[in-house]
Amino acid sequence: MKVAVVGAGAIGAYVGAALHRAGADVHLLARGPHLAAMRQHGVQVHSPRGDWTARVHATDRAEDIGPVDHVFLGLKANSYAACGPLVEPLLQDHTSVIAAQNGIPWWYFHRHGGPHDGKRIESVDPGGAVSAVLPQERAIGCVVYAATELDGPGVVRHIEGTRFSIGEPDRSVSKRCLEFSEAMQAGGLKCPVEPDLRNDIWIKLLGNISFNPISALTRATMREMCLHDSTRGVIEQMMAETLAVAEALDCRPEISIERRIAGAERVGDHRTSTLQDLEKGKPLELDVLLSAVVELAGISGVEVPTLRTVAAISDLLAQGTAVAA
Template identity: 85%
Template sequence: MKVAVVGAGAIGAYVGAALTRAGADVHLIARGPHLAAMKQHGVRVLSPRGDHTARVHATDRPADIGPVDHVFLGLKANSYAACGPLIEPLLKDGTTIVAAQNGIPWWYFHRHGGPYDGQRIESVDPGGTVSAVLAPERAVGCVVYAATELAGPGVVRHLEGTRFSVGEPDRSLSGRCREFSEAMRAGGLKCPVEPDLRNDIWIKLLGNISFNPISALTRATMREMCRHRTTREVIEQMMTETLQVAAALGCRPAISVERRLAGAERVGDHRTSTLQDLEKGKPLELDVLLAAVVELAGITAVPVPTLRTVAAISDLLATRSAA
């Protein structure tokens, strides 16, 4: 099995190292000092489960890799529309794109069934620019429950979690999903094939849609947001409205607002990825987390006043940070 990891940052390099341990033919696409370090030393993984080094091919030239069986997409969603030059040399008939994306994916309504089947979500696929690069029929969804960070060039620190849930847009238990899942599990990760990954998407989104923008607006950690009474009330309302939108689309994630908040508080003084991006001057990945759900609320006629307010303020923050 030949796999290319496009965007081999903390998560991508971690997955690439695991697949290499499983015996897959893995190629990492990265840039800068991180690429140089991986070329020279491989990927060094520091983990409570045991440290190890994976010797793996790394490059910034996808044409040197050629067509692969699976592309694991580790880029932020706001980079998808421009990633064509990275993706095109890797494709052949049947190449799967496994997108490890937070938030609502561009393929959400692909083979969804029902009245919204095939509908495009403008917030995540503006003008069809993402679908033009990442054909929905190639997509396999992936919800990441692992936390990693780059401790330095070529060095991934695994913090917690090893689960990467995957699933088909049409809810089938396909051969391509099973093949990728088996390789991930052989590399030491959890990778269940979910019959309806959309439920996992909403479970993960329940935290991202609330904590990520609020943390960027307040500069607060997870613990601080959970323990500040009025901020916690805003987050509770955002989560409640999100579950109402999910229900209108036929999804009922098996988690309560109370349980999600309790889990977030246990994380402690962690700064969300959105806050870290803000502090580093990087673009904020809020369209797929927040604007998309507001758009879905409009489609399904679900009132979401708190989400709309936070989205409006967050949009100004994202606009100013990008200036």
């Protein structure tokens, strides 16, 4: 099995290193000092489960890799529309694209069934720009429950979690999903094939849609947001509105708001990825986390006043960050 990791940052390099350890033919696509370090020293993984190093082929040229069986996409979702030159040289007829993204994916209504089947979500696929680069029939969904950070170029710190749930848009348990899942498990990761991954998407989104924008607006950590009564109330309302949208779209995430917030509080003084991007002057990945759900609320006829308010304020912050970048 040949795999290319496009965007081999903290999550991508971690997955690539695990697949390499399982015996897969792995290629990492990266750039800058991070690429140079991986070329010289391999991917160094520091983890509570044990430290290890994977000597994986790394390059900044997709042409050097050629066609693969699976593309693991470690890029932020707001980079998808521009990733054509990175992905196109990797594709052959059967190549799948496994997008490890937060939020609502561009393929959400692909083979969904029901009244919205095939509908494009403008917030995540503006003008069809993402679908043009990443055809929906290639997509395998992926919900990441692992937390990693780059401690330095080529050095991945694994904080917690090893689960990467995957699934087909049409809810089938496909051969290509099983192949990738088996390789991930052989590399020491959990990779269940979920018949309806959309439920997992909404469970993960409950936290991202609330904690991520609020953390960027307040500069607060997970624990601080949970312990501040008024902020916690806003987060609870955002989660309740999100669940109402999910249910209107025939999804029933099996988790309570109380349990979701309690889990976030246990994470402690962790800064969300959106806050980290803000501090680094990077574009904020809020379209797929927040704007998409507001759009879906409009489609499904659900009132989401708190989500709309936070989305409006967050959008102004995101515009300022984009200008600064």
